[in-house]
Amino acid sequence: MTIRSAIVATLAACLAWATPAAAGPTLDGVRQRGILACGVNVGVAGFSLPDSQGTWRGMDADLCRAVAAAVLGDPGKVRFVPLTAVQRFTALQAGEIDVLIRQTTLTMVRDTNLGMRMVGVNLYDGHGFMVRRDANIRSLRDMDGMTICLSPGTTNELVTADAFRAENITFRPVLQERMQDNASALQAGRCDAIGTDATQLAALRSQFTRPQDFVILDQRFSKEPYGPVVRRDDQEWFDVIRWVLFGLIEAEELGVTSQNAEQLRASSPNPAIRRLLGAVPDLGQAVKLQPSWLFDAIRAVGNYGELYERTIGPNTPIGLPRGINDLWTRGGLIYAWPLR
Structure with missing residues (x-):
């Protein structure tokens, strides 16, 4: 490389950093x-x-x-x-x-x-369910016939349906867009469980009036990255x-x-x-x-x-x-x- 071309290359590099590239x-x-x-x-x-x-x-x-x-x-x-x-x-x-x-x-x-x-x-994360502690729910089979609050347009709605179908049991869905509405419904007894990702369940429970009254089941039913x-x-x-x-x-x-x-x-x-x-x-x-x-x-x-x-x-x-x-x-x- 000649001295002249080296100078040109150096100036071009400096100009590139002086103004953001397209x-x-x-x-x-x-x-x-x-x-x-x-x-x-x-x-x-x-x-x-x-x-x-x-x-x-x-x-x-x-x-x-x-x-x-x-x-x-x-x-x-x-x-x-x-x-x-x-x-x-x-x-x-x-x-x-x-x-x-x-x-x-x-x-x-x-x-x-x-x-x-x-x-x-x-x-x-992974899909899970939150229920009242005094319901004594231990597994999905214990949830047969329950009313479950879910948010429409999510993978959780599909995962819940697949999980219950695989166990040959039924549930009654209550679909509400806002997860906060699902949380209110669970606390008020309008649904028996919430189905969504475990981290969201923990986040919702942290804002309950009596979080100790609710438990997140251990089992996970999906991969939710x-x-x-x-x-x-x-x-x-x-x-x-x-x-x-x-x-x-x-x-x-x-x-x-x-x-x-x-x-x-x-x-x-x-x-x-x-x-x-x-x-x-x-x-x-x-x-x-x-x-x-x-x-x-x-x-x-x-x-x-x-x-x-x-x-x-x-x-x-x-x-x-x-x-x-x-x-x-x-x-x-x-x-x-x-x-x-």
């Missing part, structure tokens, strides 16, 4: 309006629920903030759009939201038939959401937290940590974001472990141990693809 329509749209439209649940404790000041709290809400921090440099630049299970996919297809982060089970049929892409797993969902027509936006999620998991694997990220970015000799935190810029360039994209996300919401423990972990009212949602190095299923 991106797909969703990323460009979010940048232009300066806000991320994020679809969340209408209100489930530990996942997405407004507090007394109207601030959305929970794992899903904070994942929205992580994306906003990575894309816009500010976790506060999020417009939360509460959606029922019936509304969620239509809102995404219509462009009313940029990303759906709302306790959505990733399935093949949804991934291939709805014009959407399932991004990656942020929580592993939750994850963000985007429209199929924008691969670059898919990449952004996937790698923000994997970046938070990688941060936990590397011991990078919201508290030590700044110090590690300045002084860590570990090449993987330096890449993660943008001390070297190649990861941000790959997704057309600034070098600090993952550093900003981690500083905003913490690594995956911090996010889990703060929102639904054992020391929260939800009280869920890590279990299968622990890192793969500790016997769980949470695993980030290598970032390089």
Whole structure:
């Protein structure tokens, strides 16, 4: 390479970092309006629920903030759009939201038939049932003939029907869009059980007047991997959401937290940590974001472990141990693809 061509190459590289690279329509749209439209649940404790000041709290809400921090440099630049299970996919297809982060089970049929892409797993769950403790229910066969509250348009509605059919027993469904309405119906005795994913059952029970009066049966009847969902027509936006999620998991694997990220970015000799935190810029360039994209996300919401423990972990009212949602190095299923 001649001296002249080397200078030209260096100037081109500098110019590339001075202005963000051209991106797909969703990323460009979010940048232009300066806000991320994020679809969340209408209100489930530990996942997405407004507090007394109207601030959305929970794992899903904070994942929205992580994306906003990575894309816009500010976790506060999020417009939360509460959606029922019936509304969620239509809102995404219509462009009313940029990303759906709302306790959505990733399935093949949804991934291939709805014009959407399932991004990656942020929580592993399974379908279960919650009943009154004094009903003395021990297994599914004890639930023959019961009235079960379910939300329409969910995998839980189908799983419940399949489970009862397999046991050759019957149930009476009560379908209500809002899970909070199902919770009220169970407490008031209008249904004998709620059927949904176990983490949601724990979240609902944490807000009951007498949570000790209700029990979640041990048996699980399905695999329910939750994850963000985007429209199929924008691969670059898919990449952004996937790698923000994997970046938070990688941060936990590397011991990078919201508290030590700044110090590690300045002084860590570990090449993987330096890449993660943008001390070297190649990861941000790959997704057309600034070098600090993952550093900003981690500083905003913490690594995956911090996010889990703060929102639904054992020391929260939800009280869920890590279990299968622990890192793969500790016997769980949470695993980030290598970032390089």
